[in-house]
Amino acid sequence: xxxxxxxxxxxxxxxxxxxxxxxxxxxxxxxxxxxxxxxxxxxxxxxxxxxxxxxxxxxxxxxxxxxxxxxxxxxxxxxxxxxxxxxxxxxxxxxxxxx
Numbered sequence: 198x199x200x201x202x203x204x205x206x207x208x209x210x211x212x213x214x215x216x217x218x219x220x221x222x223x224x225x226x227x228x229x230x231x232x233x234x235x236x237x238x239x240x241x242x243x244x245x246x247x248x249x250x251x252x253x254x255x256x257x258x259x260x261x262x263x264x265x266x267x268x269x270x271x272x273x274x275x276x277x278x279x280x281x282x283x284x285x286x287x288x289x290x291x292x293x294x295x296x
Contacts, residue, residue, distance in 0.1 A: 256274055
C-alpha cells in the first residue's frame with residue numbers, strides 16, 4: 198500500500214512507502230523494457246538502435262519532469278543516462294538473439 202509521505206508517523210511507515218514505490222518503479226521499468234522489445238521488433242537492423250538525438254531528447258524530457266517535480270536534475274540525468282544505455286544494450290542483445 199502506498200502511504201503519502203506527509204502522513205508517515207514512523208520509520209515503518211516510511212519503509213513501507215519506499216518499498217511500495219520501489220515495487221511500482223520496477224513495474225514501470227518492466228513496461229519500459231517492453232517498449233524496447235517492441236523497438237527491436239520494429240527496427241530494421243541493429244545499426245538503428247543507437248540514436249543520440251533521441252537519447253538527448255529523452256534525457257532533456259526527464260530533466261524537465263524532475264524540475265517540475267522538485268527532484269534533483271543531476272540525479273535524474275545520471276539515472277536516465279544509465280537507463281538509456283542499458284536499454285540500448287538490451288536492444289542490441291535482442292538483435293543478436295535473432296541471428
